[in-house]
Amino acid sequence: MLLALYLIGITAEAMTGALxxxxxxxxxxxxxxxxxxxxxxxGSVRDILLGHYPLTWIAHPEYLLLTTLAALLTTWIAPLMSRLRGLFLALDALGLIAFTVIGAKVALGMGLEAPVAALAGLITGMFGGVIRDLLCNRVPLVFQKELYAVVSLGAAVLYLLLLYWLVPDWLAVLVTLVAGFTVRMLAIRFQWHLPRFEYNVPDA
Amino acid sequence: MLLALYLIGITAEAMTGALxxxxxxxxxxxxxxxxxxxxxxxGSVRDILLGHYPLTWIAHPEYLLLTTLAALLTTWIAPLMSRLRGLFLALDALGLIAFTVIGAKVALGMGLEAPVAALAGLITGMFGGVIRDLLCNRVPLVFQKELYAVVSLGAAVLYLLLLYWLVPDWLAVLVTLVAGFTVRMLAIRFQWHLPRFEYNVPDA
Amino acid sequence: MLLALYLIGITAEAMTGALxxxxxxxxxxxxxxxxxxxxxxxGSVRDILLGHYPLTWIAHPEYLLLTTLAALLTTWIAPLMSRLRGLFLALDALGLIAFTVIGAKVALGMGLEAPVAALAGLITGMFGGVIRDLLCNRVPLVFQKELYAVVSLGAAVLYLLLLYWLVPDWLAVLVTLVAGFTVRMLAIRFQWHLPRFEYNVPDA
Known part of the structure; x- marks a missing residue:
């Protein structure tokens, strides 16, 4: 199930990159x-920070075909994207939570502690978008938009708590997916966001 | 002593990031x-470039609490920051030199040569600010401001020369801290800077 | 021969960075x-992604002298650069193909498969310019200019095919260099480029 969600996740992320x-x-x-x-x-930033080699796309270069196809398909169906927006955001949310759970699992598999595993989940979930925005020369959306990174971190913490409470892994994954997906969809629907910090003194 | 200065350094750097x-x-x-x-x-860029694992914040996730608190505190005391500017720049300068010495030490501890150790010091000192500015979508200040990166490189070279001349480590650290801090403060006070290079032909 | 071309490549890349x-x-x-x-x-991004340590400039810090000299020389001869443009683009094209071949060789030397080796060649060829443009706060040119990254990927694929067809390595390198250089020069001369994808719906 996680593999299927991972494939959905990289496809959705590739589409946001293509757009x-x-x-x-x-x-x-x-x-x-x-x-x-x-x-x-x-995933690559996570693996480099943790020293977890080889990276996913180096072990499985066939996944690159999937993202290439997703990118080319996006250029073709772009005129429809505004109508598909709801579907697209739902797939993106599923992918975000799947990335988060996978990231936390990788860290746990390396014997790292829970706080590092939570961060590994967050980094897996958010850094694809951060690098996309860096390459596109804009301030990363995840630092400004309605709850996105927070949902990822929250999902990672929930997943780790469930494991700590000895919930079986498949159930912990399922509960995290449902809860994370629901909160993310609600955050988009009601434009939830955290308080902002404004500082207007220019840099020296 | 270096640990105390390191903690001052990550606190000051976290505050610049929050602002x-x-x-x-x-x-x-x-x-x-x-x-x-x-x-x-x-430190993370240095460790990734040198292949020095695990990264500091993965081995010591409790340091993340310190920077999180420093960031939240900054949002609270921001109205006072212009009055605290002198203190803040002094802490930032101490942190810069501490980062530099620690970076050089890490490289030496891996058996790397002095030129690489000097670069490791420089990278540790300056890349936090570089990544901050990348994420905030501006040209990194360290490439443009009054002497900052140069002070870091100079401090690294001084520290390595002192060790080469068989000065005991604690004394080499102390002399480097005093000298680097002094030069950095003077550079801010008198707005010392290196000559600039201007090139006005647009890219093809 | 490859070492000479590598040195030409880092010199030309350093000059584009200085400009x-x-x-x-x-x-x-x-x-x-x-x-x-x-x-x-x-090369550093390639080595970090592949987990190939130590990085080139850490094993050979003397190469840093060459790029430092090239940078300082560039500030001196900048007024002549527009007249030297043809020579400069030729050296840059040679360097691009040399970087590509070297990148593919590194991956093959690690026992990685051909698709990963092709990507390693592409990454080596293009990421220096990508990081330069990130630090200079602009959208990387290689995603927008006339064929640059594509030439690198094409050269990598050609080189790997020649090896697969049991062409001796020196000949495969030579053929790749001549073919890649020629296509790159033609692409500049005739402003060949790939079709563009335009999408005008602003991000939510």
Whole structure:
């Protein structure tokens, strides 16, 4: 089940990358590159920070075909994207929680402590989008949008708590997915967001 | 002593990150993220480049609490920051030199040569700020401001020369801290800077 | 031969970095830093992604002298750069193909499969420029310009095919260099580019 959700996740992330590239009128190669980096960026940053080799796309280069196809398909169906927006956001939310759970699992599998595992989940969930936005020369959306990174961190913490309370893994994954997906969808629907910090003194 | 200075350094760096996030009106989660990445970015880049695992904040996740608190405190005392500017710059300078010495020590501890150790010091000192500015979508200040990166590199070279001349480590650290701190403070006070290079032909 | 071309490549990349820094009126230290990161960025990203340690410039810190000199020289001869443009683009193209071949060789030497080796070649060729443009706060040129990254990927695939067809390595390198260089020069001359993808719906 996690593998299926992972594949949904990289596909959705690749599509967000392709759309961001299209906003900058990139050529098709740029579109595929941004999509690929977005899809695998979160997991790659996690693996580099943890020293967890080989990276997923190096062990499974066939996944790159999937994200390449998703990117090219996106350029084709882009005119429909605004109508598919609800579906797309739902897939993206599922992918976010799947990435988060997978990230936490990787850290646990390396024998790391729970706080590091929670961070590994968060990093897996959010850094694909951060790198996409860096490459597209804008402030990463995840630092500004309605609850996205917080949902990822919350899902990681919930998953780890469930394991700690000896809930079987498959059930902990399922509960985390349902809870995380629900909160993310509610956050989009009602535009929940955290308080902002404003500081207007320019840098020296 | 170095540990105390390291903790001062990550606190000061976290505060610069929080203020930069506030200038972009980020939410509190974004503020904590930028602060944390700024505080641990330099050491993490150094460790990844050198292949030095585990990273500091993975071995000591409790340090993340310190930077999180520093970030939240910053959002609270921000109105006072302009009056605390002198103190803040002094702590930041101490942290810069402490980061530099620690970075050089890590490389020496891995048996690397002096030029690589000097670079490891520089990278530790400056890359937190570089990543902060990347995430905040601006040209990194350290490439443009009055002497900052140069002070870090100079401090690293001085420290390595002192060790080479068989000065005991504690004394080499102390002399480097005093000298580096003094030069940095003088550079801020008198706005010392290196000559600039201007090139006005646009890219093809 | 590859070493000579590698040295040409890091020199040409360092010069593009120095010019980009000059467009932002950076100080000399910033110029040298951007030049160095541009020259070694592609190989470093490849090595970090593959877990291939130590990085080139850590094993050979003397190469840093070359890129530092190239950066300083660039600030001196900048007024001539527009007249030297043809020569400069030719050296840059040679360096791109050399980087690509070297990147593919590194991956093959680690026992990785051909698709990963092709990507390693592409990453080595293009990521120096990507990091340069990130640090200079602009959308990476390689995602937008006439064929650059595509030439690198094509050269990597050609090289790997030649090896697969049991062409001796020296000949495969030579053929790849000539073919890649020729296509790159033609792409610049005739402004070949891939179709673009435009998407104008702003992000939510």
């Amino acid at each position: 961001a590239a299209g906003r900058l009128k990139m050529d098709l190669f740029g579109v595929v590159m941004i999509a690929t980096v977005t899809a695998f960026g979160g | 930069a996030a506030g200038r972009l009106k980020m939410d509190l989660f974004g503020v904590v993220m930028i602060a944390t990445v700024t505080a641990f970015g330099g | 980009a820094a000059g467009r932002l009126k950076m100080d000399l230290f910033g110029v040298v830093m951007i030049a160095t990161v541009t020259a070694f960025g592609g």
